[in-house]
Amino acid sequence: MDCYNMILLYTLQSQPQLIGPSQALVARAGDDVILPCHLEPAYDVSTKTLEWTRSSLDPRFVYVSRASQELEKLKNPSFKGRTSLFVDELKYGNISLKISKVKFADTGTYKCFIPDLEKEALVKLVVGIDKNRGGVVLQCESAGWYPEPELLWLDGEGNLLSAGPTETLRGPDDLYTVSSTVTVEKRHSNNITCRVQQRNTNQSRETHIHLKRTYRTLKKRFVFVICYLFVICVFVFLLNRLFCLFVNKCLKLELFLYIEQNYNSC
Structure with a gap:
């Protein structure tokens, strides 16, 4: 390896990389959510221009700051008062x-971008709506297709999920945009896949969604474990008491026989 290539390789390795999550994030409507994005190794960006955007919005800016000061005038009105950065963490x-308070309409792909460093990372967010029966409504959308594709929902085992009708929109450029919603119930696995495919061209795209267990589910499991352990402790305690009573009875019987034998010998 010549000197120029070594210098170039060192320069590329020493530059910080912008890191985002590898899977789509899932949030319930009304909750607060954090879209992770950070530089590795740590790099001070407190004096830089930082942008969070979503290409499907107009204006596309979700959050913009320059030298740690937010430029709220550029922000999309639907996100006013709802987005913020961790200012104290920018130096890291x-x-x-x-x-x-995320909304169903917040579902989409967000871009974390640092213009000065020409670094960017994408974060996919899916906002679901809780149903009374314990299900969550998920939405999937994909654009830029020709001819018209099909959209499928799959569970963790690859089985098709019953979903609502696929909505298809054809733009002025003759490209198709498809979208669909599905209600995921408790009986389904936590891993859900949205797949858009075009059979004629053998093209496909898919997004994997991991549904985290809700606090209510974890609370029920915790209560169950506590009750189970309590029953076991009570059982062990009673068993120990019975064993002690049995041993004491045996000792008393032996002592009585011993005294009786000594008395008879006298």
Whole structure:
């Protein structure tokens, strides 16, 4: 390896990389959510221009700051008062975005971008709506297709899920945009896949969604474990008491026989 290539390789390795999550994030409508985005190794961006955008919005800016000061005039009105950065963490390269009280319409792909460094990372967010029966409504959308594709929902085992009708929109450029919603119930696995495919061209795209267990589910499991352990402790305690009573009875019987034998010998 010549000197120029070694210098170039060292330069590329020493540059910080912008890191985002590898899987789509899932949030319930009304909750607060954090879109992770950070530089590795740590790099001070407190004096840089930072942008969070979503290409499907107009204006596309979800959050913009320059030298740690937010430029709220550029922000899309639907996100006013709902997005913020962790300003104290910017010196460590943490550019994660907090969205408060997420809405179903917040579903989409967000871009974390640092213009000065020409670094970017994508974060997919899926916002679900809780149903009374314990299900969550998920939405999937994909654009830029020709001819018209099909959209499928799959569970963790690859089985098709029953979903609502696929909505198809054909743009002025003759490209198709498809979208669909599905209600995921408790009986389904936590891993859900949205797949858009075009059979004629053998093209496909898919997004994997991991549904985290809700606090209510974890609370029920915790209560069950506590009750189970309590029953076991009570059982062990009673068994120990019975064993002690049995041993004491045997000792008393032996002592009585011993005294009786000594008395008879006298």
